[in-house]
Amino acid sequence: QKEVEQDPGPLSVPEGAIVSLNCTYSNSAFQYFMWYRQYSRKGPELLMYTYSSGNKEDGRFTAQVDKSSKYISLFIRDSQPSDSATYLCAFYSGAGSYQLTFGKGTKLSVIP
């Protein structure tokens, strides 16, 4: 079983749609759950992070963590063409570790 699984897409949606991006993981030690956004030919940038289970909202973005199911999601409301990018989930187990574990990324296109 892979440590992190993320559907690579590509995912194409019309402008204004609600987008749902997901990752599953197998490592119970993960405590921090992150989403990075990467525009074409750019470096990844942190979009959101959450600690433990629950939801976190930031504008049009909502990150959701279900530790019991080992499943995380990123929802984008009222999607815009500027949201077109690759979205990577990332996981971190906490103190004593210096490494993140990344998903392979989902490529999203929002069509005007």
Next chain:
Amino acid sequence: NAGVTQTPKFQVLKTGQSMTLQCAQDMNHNSMYWYRQDPGMGLRLIYYSASEGTTDKGEVPNGYNVSRLNKREFSLRLESAAPSQTSVYFCASRGISGANVLTFGAGSRLTVL
């Protein structure tokens, strides 16, 4: 602007040539990282430096060496480049926080012929 700066942005090498990728951060971060990103493979950690004076291997260290020159700078060296090292390389740094949030550079595109 504050952030992580990588040089060069693009490089073409012949098999067997050597080169060094440079990375500098001006955020006073302790930890620095080198990743490679390949289609279908995602981001893979090559080496990291938890603090000045220390370096550790990541997932794919073979064929690479690193130097943590000071707190700001972390370089990645290819001693004898191979076509399998054609990739996009990202440097990242991390400050003191619980979440291990990384700040990435813009990337260096390397082609080995």
